[in-house]
Amino acid sequence: MNPTVKAFFDEATNTVSYVLRDPNGSTCAVIDSVLDFDHASGRTSTNSADEIIAWIKSQGLTCAWILESHVHADHLSAAPYLQDHLGGKIGIGANITLIQDTFGKVFNEGTAFQRDGSQFDALFSDGDSFMIGQLRGEVLHTPGHTPACLTYVIGDAAFVGDTLFMPDFGTARCDFPGGSSEMLYNSIQKILALPEETRIFVGHDYKAPGRDDFAWETTVREQKALNVHIGEGRPLEDFTAMRDARDATLGMPRLILPSLQVNMRAGQMPEPDDQGDVFLKLPINKL
Numbered sequence: 001m002n003p004t005v006k007a008f009f010d011e012a013t014n015t016v017s018y019v020l021r022d023p024n025g026s027t028c029a030v031i032d033s034v035l036d037f038d039h040a041s042g043r044t045s046t047n048s049a050d051e052i053i054a055w056i057k058s059q060g061l062t063c064a065w066i067l068e069s070h071v072h073a074d075h076l077s078a079a080p081y082l083q084d085h086l087g088g089k090i091g092i093g094a095n096i097t098l099i100q101d102t103f104g105k106v107f108n109e110g111t112a113f114q115r116d117g118s119q120f121d122a123l124f125s126d127g128d129s130f131m132i133g134q135l136r137g138e139v140l141h142t143p144g145h146t147p148a149c150l151t152y153v154i155g156d157a158a159f160v161g162d163t164l165f166m167p168d169f170g171t172a173r174c175d176f177p178g179g180s181s182e183m184l185y186n187s188i189q190k191i192l193a194l195p196e197e198t199r200i201f202v203g204h205d206y207k208a209p210g211r212d213d214f215a216w217e218t219t220v221r222e223q224k225a226l227n228v229h230i231g232e233g234r235p236l237e238d239f240t241a242m243r244d245a246r247d248a249t250l251g252m253p254r255l256i257l258p259s260l261q262v263n264m265r266a267g268q269m270p271e272p273d274d275q276g277d278v279f280l281k282l283p284i285n286k287l
């Protein structure tokens with residue numbers, strides 16, 4: 001059985017959030033939601049999440065899962081806000097503990113910050129499966145961009161997060177802590193080994209030179225043939241040389257510091273101070 005997929009594009013962060021549903025039932029899952037964040041003012045808002053909530057309610061759906069493909073560095077997750085309004089369990093890759101360990105140190109979090117993934121309802125490992133109504137979701141561990149990256153395969157659809165982008169844009173960067181271009185290459189081979197007609201839904205789109213519209217859906221067949229970084233059977237050494245050279249030229253994402261502090265807590269803000277005010281940290285010369 002194959003899911004019906006509805007995409008929500010956030011132009012401020014180039015993120016695609018997905019709601020996928022059991023076509024014969026009324027159960028759905030949300031993948032990679034966005035909490036809007038204005039960096040200059042430090043203000044959050046929930047327009048993007050509210051759009052998803054309104055759509056799910058308008059369809060009369062029950063939310064079983066709120067899934068993260070990884071700990072995003074370019075937007076804040078709205079998972080707890082969605083959970084408050086829709087229910088459902090928040091899931092992420094089991095290697096979240098590595099991310100929590102690394103960034104717990106970067107942000108000098110105290111012992112109150114648990115590094116065991118316990119902020120999430122479910123920690124998935126390669127080969128795990130889960131149900132969305134009658135739909136079965138399968139988990140592929142696809143590290144490289146980060147150590148905890150997952151691809152969720154549900155029927156004929158694969159939600160690949162930041163591994164592959166659209167064929168004309170290529171692949172994700174591998175220079176964050178715990179990232180590896182060789183690991184990403186091997187992860188992508190796992191995705192490309194899925195049936196050729198598998199629909200691939202990517203986690204971001206930035207348009208590619210010569211393309212005027214945002215796009216987020218492609219297929220394994222198209223990626224194999226056309227992906228500008230890895231198509232036509234590009235060998236490992238070619239890919240890693242290209243990827244590493246390109247990554248050396250990239251600046252940090254605009255929202256990386258707020259995003260990591262929130263997303264490593266499953267989308268929760270840090271504990272408020274004794275006045276009830278919430279603060280994020282800005283570590284100097286750490287990244």
Ligand SMILES: [Fe+2]
Pocket residue numbers: 070071072073074145162
């Ligand atoms: Fe990412």
